[in-house]
Amino acid sequence: MARDVQFTFDCADPAALSAFWAEALGYQVQAPPPGFDSWDQALEAWGVPPERRNDASAAVDPEGGRPRLFFQRVPEGKQAKNRVHLDVRAAPGLEGEERMAALEAEAERLVTHGAKRLERHEPAPPLAFGHIVMADPEGNEFCLD
Template structure:
């Protein structure tokens, strides 16, 4: 049986992390409920106090084919290395120097949006085509692959 998947991020600042991942993946903020022009307007109508309006955020794929991303505020900070991480396919079909140049360009772009560069893995044929490891603004590791 096929199932839909949502990827959930525990974080300190859902709006900031959602903005980063929207930029990284080409996603967009999920629209507010029908009848509301903004999330702030909807949350006001729902009686959510201003200090709780950044408790969650959600992104959707504009094409509707990739999973929804959900960001929820949690009190604790990230403690250790991720056991699961995202691979962002930034150089599909490219090999060698062209691949690494495309990954470097995307790493530079994402660093300008708040990512931290952690390390580069050089190509090691036949199995590893090379990749770059980054962390999002809250320290969650991901790979540019």
């Protein structure tokens, strides 16, 4: 049986983190339900108090083929290194210096959107092609691969 999957992130600021990941992956922040021009309008109509309106957010693939990313507010901050992380495939089919240049360009772009660069791993053929470890605005590690 085929199953859908979504990735859920615990975070402090769901709206900001969903906007970051939408930018990083070419996704978009999920649109409000039909009949509403904004999420704030929908949440107001549903009686959600203002202080609870950033409890969740989602980013979706505009073409619908990739998993939904769901962001939920939690009271505690990030405690340790991620056990699972995303690899953002920013240089498919590239090798060597061309690959690393493409990864560097993407790292620079994401830093302007709030990411932090953590470390660069050089290519070490035959198995390691090189990658850059990054962190999103709330410190969740991911790799540019």
